[in-house]
Amino acid sequence: MIHIGDYIEQFINWLTLNFAPFFDAVKVVVESIVNSVEWVLMFPPFYVIIILVAFLAWKRTGWGIMLFTLAGLSLIWGMGYWAETMATLALILSSAFIALLLGIPLGIWAAKNELAGKMIRPMLDLMQTMPAFVYLIPAVLFFGLGKVPGAFATVIFSMPPAVRLTTLGLRQVPKDIVEATRSFGASSRQLLFKVELPLALPTILAGVNQTIMMALSMVVISAMIAAGGLGEVVLKGITQLKIGLGFEGGIAVVILAIILDRITQSFGLKTSAKA
Amino acid sequence: MSKLKIEDLTLLFGHEKEKALTLLKQGKTKAEIFKETGCTVAVKNASFSIKQGEFFVIMGLSGSGKSSLLRCLNRLIEPTSGSVILNKVNITNLDDKGLQKVRRKEMAMVFQNFGLLPHRSVIENVAFGLELQEIPEKERLEKAKSVIDLVGLQGYENQHTASLSGGMQQRVGLARALANDPEILLMDEAFSALDPLIRKQMQDELIDLQEKMHKTIVFITHDLDEAIQLGDRIAIMKDGEIVQIGTPEDILTNPATDYVSSFVEKVDRKSIITAGSLMFDKPTVAIYLKDGIEGTLRKMRTSGLTTLPAVSIDKHFLGFVYLRDVLEIKAQGEKTIKNAIIKDVPVAYADTTVEQMLPFIAENGRVVPVIDKDTHKLIGVVAQTSLLIETTGINWDHGTESPIDKIHKEII
Numbered sequence: 001m002i003h004i005g006d007y008i009e010q011f012i013n014w015l016t017l018n019f020a021p022f023f024d025a026v027k028v029v030v031e032s033i034v035n036s037v038e039w040v041l042m043f044p045p046f047y048v049i050i051i052l053v054a055f056l057a058w059k060r061t062g063w064g065i066m067l068f069t070l071a072g073l074s075l076i077w078g079m080g081y082w083a084e085t086m087a088t089l090a091l092i093l094s095s096a097f098i099a100l101l102l103g104i105p106l107g108i109w110a111a112k113n114e115l116a117g118k119m120i121r122p123m124l125d126l127m128q129t130m131p132a133f134v135y136l137i138p139a140v141l142f143f144g145l146g147k148v149p150g151a152f153a154t155v156i157f158s159m160p161p162a163v164r165l166t167t168l169g170l171r172q173v174p175k176d177i178v179e180a181t182r183s184f185g186a187s188s189r190q191l192l193f194k195v196e197l198p199l200a201l202p203t204i205l206a207g208v209n210q211t212i213m214m215a216l217s218m219v220v221i222s223a224m225i226a227a228g229g230l231g232e233v234v235l236k237g238i239t240q241l242k243i244g245l246g247f248e249g250g251i252a253v254v255i256l257a258i259i260l261d262r263i264t265q266s267f268g269l270k271t272s273a274k275a
Numbered sequence: 276m277s278k279l280k281i282e283d284l285t286l287l288f289g290h291e292k293e294k295a296l297t298l299l300k301q302g303k304t305k306a307e308i309f310k311e312t313g314c315t316v317a318v319k320n321a322s323f324s325i326k327q328g329e330f331f332v333i334m335g336l337s338g339s340g341k342s343s344l345l346r347c348l349n350r351l352i353e354p355t356s357g358s359v360i361l362n363k364v365n366i367t368n369l370d371d372k373g374l375q376k377v378r379r380k381e382m383a384m385v386f387q388n389f390g391l392l393p394h395r396s397v398i399e400n401v402a403f404g405l406e407l408q409e410i411p412e413k414e415r416l417e418k419a420k421s422v423i424d425l426v427g428l429q430g431y432e433n434q435h436t437a438s439l440s441g442g443m444q445q446r447v448g449l450a451r452a453l454a455n456d457p458e459i460l461l462m463d464e465a466f467s468a469l470d471p472l473i474r475k476q477m478q479d480e481l482i483d484l485q486e487k488m489h490k491t492i493v494f495i496t497h498d499l500d501e502a503i504q505l506g507d508r509i510a511i512m513k514d515g516e517i518v519q520i521g522t523p524e525d526i527l528t529n530p531a532t533d534y535v536s537s538f539v540e541k542v543d544r545k546s547i548i549t550a551g552s553l554m555f556d557k558p559t560v561a562i563y564l565k566d567g568i569e570g571t572l573r574k575m576r577t578s579g580l581t582t583l584p585a586v587s588i589d590k591h592f593l594g595f596v597y598l599r600d601v602l603e604i605k606a607q608g609e610k611t612i613k614n615a616i617i618k619d620v621p622v623a624y625a626d627t628t629v630e631q632m633l634p635f636i637a638e639n640g641r642v643v644p645v646i647d648k649d650t651h652k653l654i655g656v657v658a659q660t661s662l663l664i665e666t667t668g669i670n671w672d673h674g675t676e677s678p679i680d681k682i683h684k685e686i687i
């Protein structure tokens with residue numbers, strides 16, 4: 001018998017032991033990000049948030065999604081899950097933000113450096129195919145229970161599309177444009193920021209959209225380690241066999257998903273239409 | 276003065292470059308080297324220099340290595356061996372910063388597929404090179420505006436490039452290159468993607484611009500007509516090798532290899548070949564006040580010609596004398612040929628083209644005199660047969676078999 005599990009366990013324990021100060025620092029930072037976002041979402045009265053989101057939906061997409069946003073968010077409020085929804089939204093936005101913060105530079109690196117690309121790719125495959133529950137174990141070991149390990153698992157699970165689509169977007173920049181840019185004496189930095197990233201932007205934004213959606217799909221799983229929010233509502237429905245509760249939580253998640261999807265998608269579409 | 280000097284430049288694509296280089300030195304061909312090492316010889320031992328202000332055209336079929344050679348000049352592709360010397364500086368040795376500087380200030384490039392930035396407006400594209408040099412926005416937009424006017428893009432400043440026609444897009448490409456005020460313009464099939472009419476127009480405009488700017492231009496094309504129209508000199512490439520370099524006329528009149536002549540045959544020679552290259556420069560002439568009537572008749576007899584150009588003692592062209600007229604004035608007892616000279620005849624200068632001389636053929640039995648533009652001295656004559664050959668485009672010298680040869684082979 002080969003006990004890979006033993007090695008991984010030893011490795012994780014070693015990490016926990018030796019990097020404790022590092023994990024503590026990460027925990028403080030992540031916690032403060034999630035809490036500030038949640039505070040921003042919870043501080044104004046609910047109708048202000050509803051109006052703001054509806055306005056954004058109208059600006060980016062049009063009447064249909066705006067009406068859906070108004071109705072959907074009001075329903076959530078009416079069902080009494082406003083606080084849970086905002087907690088979930090804060091966790092998703094923070095996790096997605098961190099995932100993008102790490103994922104986009106990784107994607108750039110993978111596109112620019114062949115070796116890096118070759119190493120990152122199987123890691124992404126692993127991250128995406130590994131059942132998401134597995135991430136909960138090291139998350140708890142590193143960070144204990146609560147929002148931070150939830151965010152950790154969510155970041156790992158939702159990062160791959162950001163990396164992949166950034167790499168793809170950069171690789172798709174036409175060779176002749178890159179060549180022309182170089183012929184005018186662009187440094188690698190100038191090439192990246194003035195040409196490659198702007199041209200890859202629609203693809204990168206598609207990655208942003210996917211990352212957010214993946215983060216949303218982790219809501220229930222991260223609730224298992226006490227991340228709170230709507231996931232907890234659904235989880236309660238499952239564990240206590242309260243069908244109604246489960247569905248209410250589920251409906252709130254779906255509403256959130258549709259609004260987030262349409263709004264973030266519109267950014268990608270608008271940019272590609274312009275280009 | 277030589278602006279750009281290319282010395283023994285070789286470019287190989289592939290892995291076993293060392294081995295391929297050795298084989299190349301042993302004189303193996305491109306095909307043999309590819310078979311043995313898998314390396315493509317894109318450019319082979321190219322050496323030439325380009326003068327300040329020269330319009331230098333590199334011509335050759337697809338795959339002959341033109342683009343590769345051009346890209347070695349600004350090191351978009353690193354040459355495998357050899358050097359590129361710009362104003363006495365060896366570019367092949369420059370570090371990244373030095374190379375960046377050369378690309379920003381001294382050499383700018385125009386591409387076949389334009390290579391414009393689709394997310395920027397026309398003026399932002401034109402100012403792009405200046406932006407890379409970190410020139411303040413106001414200044415670079417001003418400069419861009421003046422170049423936009425120069426290439427005829429006024430009114431298009433704020434359009435997106437994707438909405439423009441090919442010709443307009445290439446104007447943007449050209450303007451972007453000119454905005455940097457480079458000493459050297461590298462143009463890779465810049466007009467090949469355009470419709471014939473637009474293409475012709477762009478060629479004419481480029482010639483006009485060049486008359487004002489006096490840039491040094493390296494222009495790539497696979498079209499000999501374009502090469503001839505634009506180039507001060509043309510280099511012809513085949514399989515990575517430069518097989519001939521010369522003025523358009525050199526190339527047309529003395530193709531160095533069969534490969535070159537195969538191009539040359541397709542060209543409309545009438546508008547390129549000049550009297551200077553066709554003329555016979557030591558014609559038999561009747562010299563007024565020296566030859567007299569008897570002398571003239573003797574020259575006609577020995578040369579077998581019934582018409583001679585008449586010149587003064589210091590070689591000024593005076594007209595033609597005909598045997599018939601000379602005999603007639605002899606009978607009248609004249610001493611000089613003065614009264615036999617027919618001066619109402621068309622003349623050509625050295626740079627008069629065959630096309631311009633065509634009307635002269637109409638008058639029978641006479642050569643076309645070629646005189647110096649300034650001194651009006653006779654410098655040679657063009658035989659009508661040469662003119663006819665040039666206009667019909669039949670030239671049995673270069674490989675093609677004449678029909679008479681063919682008949683002889685079949686019958687005799």
Ligand SMILES: Nc1ncnc2c1ncn2[C@@H]1O[C@H](COP(=O)(O)OP(=O)(O)OP(=O)(O)O)[C@@H](O)[C@H]1O
Pocket residue numbers: 288289315316317335336337338339340341342343344497
């Ligand atoms: N990146 C590359 N890798 C390998 N071989 C190449 C590469 N680029 C060009 N070649 C080869 O080098 C030779 C010269 O190509 P090049 O593009 O310079 O020709 P060209 O004269 O510009 O042709 P065209 O008129 O088609 O543009 C060709 O045999 C081509 O296949």
Ligand SMILES: [Mg+2]
Pocket residue numbers: 341342343464
């Ligand atoms: Mg080419």
